[in-house]
Amino acid sequence: MGTMNTSQNPNAFPLWSDEPAEKDLLAFRAVAETVADAIFDDDLDPIAIGLSGAWGSGKTSVLELVVAEIDARSQGFDGKVLVVPTQPWRYDPAVGPKESLIAEVLGALNGEFNESDPVGKAGLETFKKLVRKVNWTKAVKMAARTAVTLQLPQLDDVFGLVNDDPESLEGEKGMTEFREQFQELLADPALQHVSRVVVLVDDLDRCLPDTVVETLEAIRLFLSAKGMSFVIAADEDRVAEAIQQKFHTSDGDKDDESPAKLYLHKIVQTTIPVPALSRFDTEAYLFLLLGKAGLEDDDYEKLVAQCNELRISGGGLDAVEVAEGSALADHLVTAARLTPILYEKFHGNPRRIKRFLNDLNVRQSIARRRGFDLKPDAVAKLMVLERILTDDFEQVLDWLATNQLRDKLEALDLVANGPGTKAEPEAAPATATQDKPASKAKRTVAAAEDVAPPSSDEGFTDTLRRWARLPPALDAAAISGYLYLAASFAKIEVIDSGLPERLRDLASSLTSSLKVDRSGITDASLQALPETDARTLVSFLGRRTRDQPTIQKFSVESLLRIAVAQPAVAADVIAALKSVRGVDVEAATVLKLRPLDADMYGPVLEAWKSGAKLEPVVNSITVVEKAWDTRGN
Numbered sequence: 001m002g003t004m005n006t007s008q009n010p011n012a013f014p015l016w017s018d019e020p021a022e023k024d025l026l027a028f029r030a031v032a033e034t035v036a037d038a039i040f041d042d043d044l045d046p047i048a049i050g051l052s053g054a055w056g057s058g059k060t061s062v063l064e065l066v067v068a069e070i071d072a073r074s075q076g077f078d079g080k081v082l083v084v085p086t087q088p089w090r091y092d093p094a095v096g097p098k099e100s101l102i103a104e105v106l107g108a109l110n111g112e113f114n115e116s117d118p119v120g121k122a123g124l125e126t127f128k129k130l131v132r133k134v135n136w137t138k139a140v141k142m143a144a145r146t147a148v149t150l151q152l153p154q155l156d157d158v159f160g161l162v163n164d165d166p167e168s169l170e171g172e173k174g175m176t177e178f179r180e181q182f183q184e185l186l187a188d189p190a191l192q193h194v195s196r197v198v199v200l201v202d203d204l205d206r207c208l209p210d211t212v213v214e215t216l217e218a219i220r221l222f223l224s225a226k227g228m229s230f231v232i233a234a235d236e237d238r239v240a241e242a243i244q245q246k247f248h249t250s251d252g253d254k255d256d257e258s259p260a261k262l263y264l265h266k267i268v269q270t271t272i273p274v275p276a277l278s279r280f281d282t283e284a285y286l287f288l289l290l291g292k293a294g295l296e297d298d299d300y301e302k303l304v305a306q307c308n309e310l311r312i313s314g315g316g317l318d319a320v321e322v323a324e325g326s327a328l329a330d331h332l333v334t335a336a337r338l339t340p341i342l343y344e345k346f347h348g349n350p351r352r353i354k355r356f357l358n359d360l361n362v363r364q365s366i367a368r369r370r371g372f373d374l375k376p377d378a379v380a381k382l383m384v385l386e387r388i389l390t391d392d393f394e395q396v397l398d399w400l401a402t403n404q405l406r407d408k409l410e411a412l413d414l415v416a417n418g419p420g421t422k423a424e425p426e427a428a429p430a431t432a433t434q435d436k437p438a439s440k441a442k443r444t445v446a447a448a449e450d451v452a453p454p455s456s457d458e459g460f461t462d463t464l465r466r467w468a469r470l471p472p473a474l475d476a477a478a479i480s481g482y483l484y485l486a487a488s489f490a491k492i493e494v495i496d497s498g499l500p501e502r503l504r505d506l507a508s509s510l511t512s513s514l515k516v517d518r519s520g521i522t523d524a525s526l527q528a529l530p531e532t533d534a535r536t537l538v539s540f541l542g543r544r545t546r547d548q549p550t551i552q553k554f555s556v557e558s559l560l561r562i563a564v565a566q567p568a569v570a571a572d573v574i575a576a577l578k579s580v581r582g583v584d585v586e587a588a589t590v591l592k593l594r595p596l597d598a599d600m601y602g603p604v605l606e607a608w609k610s611g612a613k614l615e616p617v618v619n620s621i622t623v624v625e626k627a628w629d630t631r632g633n
Contacts, residue, residue, distance in 0.1 A: 395461075
């Protein structure tokens, strides 16, 4: 379903168009071959076949495969197979749908007459008589030629073809005469080289009820002629709904077909369903879409063939031959991780899967340009939350707004994966870990799906727990910027409703990376704060620093200023500083305590010391302790 548009930029992210695929990535060739079997079966001539599936299920891709199959079977076949594609939903609304379809079929046949041959000339005269049977006044304005007149055969005088008799094609007599004359035309010696006319009708389910019914009536006109075949690619239920709306028919009895379905099946003899993708098909489709970038055509053909062989043999994608550590191995892992949720939530719909990947690539491109250097599997996991689990996405944004993201993610990971099973988190670029080998990572996914999460009072939804089991583990500091970006795309405001509006600008300035913003908040303005507001502000700054430790360079400085300006809330400041985990504290932050009172800030230093891991931080703690000891002596 569609081809990939790649840029010359090696860092560009590929996008897939919505046009039909040139290669069969969906294993629909079996469906196309079945359609072709019916078209070439003389016992079924003439025939109208339905190709039914939901929007985005790949019907147009199947039609493309049908055309390829017809071309292949026509080689050495006795007589030409004339293929006429049409899309009724693109018909000019000012033109009658019935006349539009008839014009397309007759226009295609017009090109088959050899005017230099007497037989061809005689056949063309028969053809002209048939054209005059159509009431073209429905489609052609007398003043000018429209799109339909351009489709009409190049006859002596187009305007001489106009028939103002309203009964020319509408009445039963007129329709019978048209059928008879069309049968005679196809049997004419001038067209003896044409063995079949195959009309491929696409997107009928997108049309208004009037267009649906008139198109079906036009098909019915042709179906008595030997050598005529129609393949109607549309969601059968939607077409039936359009018929029902047009004729105002009932739904029918529970065990019987509705009148609308009976009407449709009077024209369409059999319907071949386009199958939804299986779980394996979904994983293979994801892998093939992801894996196209960077592969030569021959190598990609081999990859598609491998997947098709595994589909037939019942094997898994673990058997696909990819080099460990290669881009294809990474794509195999990503496909395995995304498949469980996408298969379930998108119901095997190829268009929705492709759209998700396009959205993922666009989002990753924007995120990287905004400085959020997350790995593709981390962005994919966040995209699942944002685009599929929308209620849970808003819950996570609320955690972000209320500065609980880190604690909530860790609690969610514990609930979802249990103690001791936590994966390495998606860290900042400097400490990013490498992906595990493909096969091991895939086993991790499968195992995670079968683990029943332990009971918890956290109140996490089942969908959130399931999402948390999708690798990789995410760190709040690494993903917070992306979440703000995603919220802006979704037009969701990330505001801590627990912080009074009167304090929001103040809190924003105190955590700003711009010195001019922070210095704009004077000591006098901090002293003037009511004590309750000061406590609320300290609590907010403490939660924000614990949740987003990257702001500590600014927020810790502001907390220390508040402790001086508001001695009554000094204990709150101490508690806020202690809540920042030692593993997240930076060396420069520790050194801010050196000139301060050891008795007051000693508990803070002890709390940080117990969790400190990095050597620069440990050394800074030692420097502060020695400074305090020296002053004490």
